[in-house]
Amino acid sequence: LKRLTVPVIQRRKFEGKTEEPLVMLTAYTARTAQLLDAHCDMLLVGDSLGQVIYGLPSTLPVTLDMMCNHGAAVVRGSYHSLVIVDMPFGSYEKSPEQAFESASRIMAETGCAAVKLEGGQSMASTISFLSQRGIPVMAHIGLTPQAVNALGGYAARGRSQEEHEKILADAKAVADAGAFAMVAEGVLEPIAIAVTKSVDVPVIGIGASAQCDGQVLVTEDMLGMFERTARFVKRYYNISENIEQAVASYAEEVRSRSFPGPEQLYQPKK
Numbered sequence: 001l002k003r004l005t006v007p008v009i010q011r012r013k014f015e016g017k018t019e020e021p022l023v024m025l026t027a028y029t030a031r032t033a034q035l036l037d038a039h040c041d042m043l044l045v046g047d048s049l050g051q052v053i054y055g056l057p058s059t060l061p062v063t064l065d066m067m068c069n070h071g072a073a074v075v076r077g078s079y080h081s082l083v084i085v086d087m088p089f090g091s092y093e094k095s096p097e098q099a100f101e102s103a104s105r106i107m108a109e110t111g112c113a114a115v116k117l118e119g120g121q122s123m124a125s126t127i128s129f130l131s132q133r134g135i136p137v138m139a140h141i142g143l144t145p146q147a148v149n150a151l152g153g154y155a156a157r158g159r160s161q162e163e164h165e166k167i168l169a170d171a172k173a174v175a176d177a178g179a180f181a182m183v184a185e186g187v188l189e190p191i192a193i194a195v196t197k198s199v200d201v202p203v204i205g206i207g208a209s210a211q212c213d214g215q216v217l218v219t220e221d222m223l224g225m226f227e228r229t230a231r232f233v234k235r236y237y238n239i240s241e242n243i244e245q246a247v248a249s250y251a252e253e254v255r256s257r258s259f260p261g262p263e264q265l266y267q268p269k270k
């Protein structure tokens with residue numbers, strides 16, 4: 001398996017259609033990347049690591065240092081999937097130049113092939129600045145978690161005519177600006193379908209539509225790591241229950257002195 005490239009991913013959407021949907025999951029660590037790599041087309045080092053790994057209340061406090069450290073780990077742990085690293089809040093919004101500085105640092109320190117940033121029309125000039133300078137950009141439209149304070153929460157987007165039109169305009173703007181793909185998160189299904197039909201770059205859905213060109217989920221969410229998740233999460237496993245059972249067994253064996261047993265111990269040679 002050779003590592004997939006940005007042009008290969010982009011060409012998977014041909015004449016407005018993606019024959020086989022693109023598979024994307026988040027990864028923040030080398031071992032997780034190793035486990036996911038062969039099954040995915042893209043691994044996203046999402047700024048969702050703020051909540052998932054660091055216990056932060058939102059993605060807003062996530063730093064460039066965090067993204068660089070986890071991005072490098074994921075690149076080291078994979079050799080097939082295209083690795084995309086999220087640009088954290090505050091590292092790109094001020095100007096195209098600021099975005100270039102942050103993105104080039106992420107790419108140099110991690111070895112990833114692309115960055116992702118949130119925003120539509122407002123980020124179009126930044127997306128074109130980066131794309132023209134050798135930095136492939138994945139856009140992220142619809143429910144953009146870094147804008148939680150402006151949006152007033154994490155509710156689905158597109159319920160008003162105004163929002164509906166804005167999502168379509170954002171999709172067109174980022175595609176025209178040169179984004180090689182985009183995530184559409186938390187939008188009403190008919191809007192997700194319209195977005196997917198309206199642009200010729202892949203649209204990766206999350207809480208969007210099975211008719212998107214691909215899907216993404218936060219790996220810990222789909223593994224059942226958390227009690228409460230968004231409607232759009234499907235749990236394929238119950239990892240928290242399994243961890244709790246394992247830890248309870250360990251604790252019980254330590255307390256009863258049955259761990260460590262003979263197989264785990266070193267004895268002097270006879």
Ligand code: KIV
Nearest residue numbers: 026046047048183216
């Ligand atoms: O940070 C993240 O995990 C994301 C995906 C949910 C698209 O941006």
Ligand code: NA
Nearest residue numbers: 046047048086
């Ligand atoms: Na993100």
